[in-house]
Amino acid sequence: MTIFIPTPLRSYVGGKNAVEIEAATVASALAQLTAAHPDLRRHLFNDEGKVRAFVNLYLNDEDVRYLPAKEETAVSATDTLSIIPSIAGGSPFMPCGER
Amino acid sequence: MSTLRLPRAVYAALRAHGEETYPHECCGALLGLPVEDGWQVTAAVRAGNTRTDSAHNRYQISPAELVKIEREARRQSLEIAGFYHSHPDHPAQWSATDFAEAHWLGCCYVITEVAQGTAAVTNSFFLAGTTEEDKRYEPQPIAIEEPRE
Numbered sequence: 001m002t003i004f005i006p007t008p009l010r011s012y013v014g015g016k017n018a019v020e021i022e023a024a025t026v027a028s029a030l031a032q033l034t035a036a037h038p039d040l041r042r043h044l045f046n047d048e049g050k051v052r053a054f055v056n057l058y059l060n061d062e063d064v065r066y067l068p069a070k071e072e073t074a075v076s077a078t079d080t081l082s083i084i085p086s087i088a089g090g091s092p093f094m095p096c097g098e099r
Numbered sequence: 100m101s102t103l104r105l106p107r108a109v110y111a112a113l114r115a116h117g118e119e120t121y122p123h124e125c126c127g128a129l130l131g132l133p134v135e136d137g138w139q140v141t142a143a144v145r146a147g148n149t150r151t152d153s154a155h156n157r158y159q160i161s162p163a164e165l166v167k168i169e170r171e172a173r174r175q176s177l178e179i180a181g182f183y184h185s186h187p188d189h190p191a192q193w194s195a196t197d198f199a200e201a202h203w204l205g206c207c208y209v210i211t212e213v214a215q216g217t218a219a220v221t222n223s224f225f226l227a228g229t230t231e232e233d234k235r236y237e238p239q240p241i242a243i244e245e246p247r248e
Contacts, residue, residue: 084165090150
């Protein structure tokens, strides 16, 4: 399968925007990716070994969090896995009447 | 120091987006390529703000939309260089929320103050550092490139 690497993490995989992995599941694909590129691990996983909350994983067009088998979902050679850090923010909160 | 190089048309487009969505926050992605002194951006891609519950002071781009934006960037041999959003009636300075939710290290975060519906100051902040623990925003000069005659 192909794992697409987001801009901030490309320096940990030799500057590539994609890495080819042979794996049976999403979890094993991530395990192989981080075994080959150990510096990626702390960016993808927290101290408990769980995927960090702000890291989104998309198997093709599906959010892995919402797949029935989640990270144990089976994958094939033609699948793509996108690693997408979240994007959010906003201006300081101002109570109604102070704006 | 990292510099954000923006064509005049892209600069105008992201500011216009903030005016169109006022009093709500706008958001989008910047596509471009890394250059010696920072990022050369070539296009701004508008995104929907999924924070419809609090769109006047919060923004969020759905990851599904980000996947599509990144796919399009790859198709054009470009990278996601950063993101932009607006602060309706608030200064163009990053907030605690902006910082807490910033995870694209090495990328640009552009903020436009939209005052009473009119785009005012636009600033860029470079998310420096190598981890969540040492990340920091650094003010980033914006070099606006005028169209060639």
